[in-house]
Amino acid sequence: MLTDFHVHLRPDSFPSEASEYFTAANAERYREAASERGIELLGVAEHVHRFTQSLDVWRHPWWERNAVDDLDAYCEFVRSQTDLKLGIEADFVAGREDRMANLLEARDWDYVVGSVHFLRDAAVDMDEWDVWESGDPEQVWRRYFETLGEAARSGMYDILAHPDLVKVWGRKRPLPEGDLRRFYDLAMDGIADADVAIEVSTAGLRKPVGEIYPAPAFLEMCLEAGKPVALSSDAHVPGQLGFEYDRAVEMLRSMGVTEIADFERRERRTVPLG
Ligand SMILES: [Zn+2]
Ligand SMILES: [Zn+2]
Numbered sequence: 148m149l150t151d152f153h154v155h156l157r158p159d160s161f162p163s164e165a166s167e168y169f170t171a172a173n174a175e176r177y178r179e180a181a182s183e184r185g186i187e188l189l190g191v192a193e194h195v196h197r198f199t200q201s202l203d204v205w206r207h208p209w210w211e212r213n214a215v216d217d218l219d220a221y222c223e224f225v226r227s228q229t230d231l232k233l234g235i236e237a238d239f240v241a242g243r244e245d246r247m248a249n250l251l252e253a254r255d256w257d258y259v260v261g262s263v264h265f266l267r268d269a270a271v272d273m274d275e276w277d278v279w280e281s282g283d284p285e286q287v288w289r290r291y292f293e294t295l296g297e298a299a300r301s302g303m304y305d306i307l308a309h310p311d312l313v314k315v316w317g318r319k320r321p322l323p324e325g326d327l328r329r330f331y332d333l334a335m336d337g338i339a340d341a342d343v344a345i346e347v348s349t350a351g352l353r354k355p356v357g358e359i360y361p362a363p364a365f366l367e368m369c370l371e372a373g374k375p376v377a378l379s380s381d382a383h384v385p386g387q388l389g390f391e392y393d394r395a396v397e398m399l400r401s402m403g404v405t406e407i408a409d410f411e412r413r414e415r416r417t418v419p420l421g
Pocket of ligand 1: 236262264308309
């Protein structure tokens with residue numbers, strides 16, 4: 148079986164109105180594109196910062212600009228007008244764990260996808276609020292993986308999204324030298340202690356880095372720690388569903404992975420891969 152759970156019903160660009168994209172017809176387009184690619188288990192995970200309720204968690208200026216939709220209306224739409232699983236992509240914001248946990252626990256998700264995009268006020272993957280202006284890749288990578296470990300340990304998430312997102316820019320930003328496992332190690336205690344699935348995401352293949360998230364060496368460490376894999380594309384349009392899945396499946400098979408995770412009402416089960 149194939150899955151795609153980390154999926155957005157609309158592009159990140161503006162305008163990208165809920166009224167235009169949160170429709171039964173748009174959900175049907177996603178379902179059809181998924182079927183064409185052999186993806187049976189399909190869900191959506193909109194960015195939490197698109198919803199006004201996220202401002203109870205954090206008032207970053209970028210969130211304030213984006214938070215216009217109602218979270219409960221989104222949940223209601225997915226449950227009543229689509230046959231898609233209901234998820235959300237919720238940032239890990241250090242120091243705001245309780246507030247985010249409150250937002251998440253009040254709703255009936257199939258799964259929660261946890262992401263680290265921000266290190267304090269700066270983002271690893273945005274031109275605006277660019278963490279890289281502070282330079283030192285050694286420090287940025289260290290902070291990123293420490294934060295990822297905290298995100299896992301928080302227990303808020305079913306899936307840890309794009310686990311080495313910090314590499315997104317590839318050579319367009321400074322890269323640390325040598326064996327990167329010294330960074331992955333910083334996240335591993337938190338990951339090992341958590342009941343969380345590790346996302347294998349083909350989104351990185353569409354980004355400057357041109358690689359699957361996470362790197363094989365990082366995935367290897369997660370598999371050794373006994374963590375299950377959740378396969379997704381981070382699609383923002385139907386055409387990106389299952390993007391380059393052949394490469395992801397090949398990588399997983401080569402590492403001995405034969406099962407992937409499925410989620411319903413925050414219960415996890417495993418299904419055969421492929
Ligand atoms: Zn993300
Ligand atoms: Zn996403």
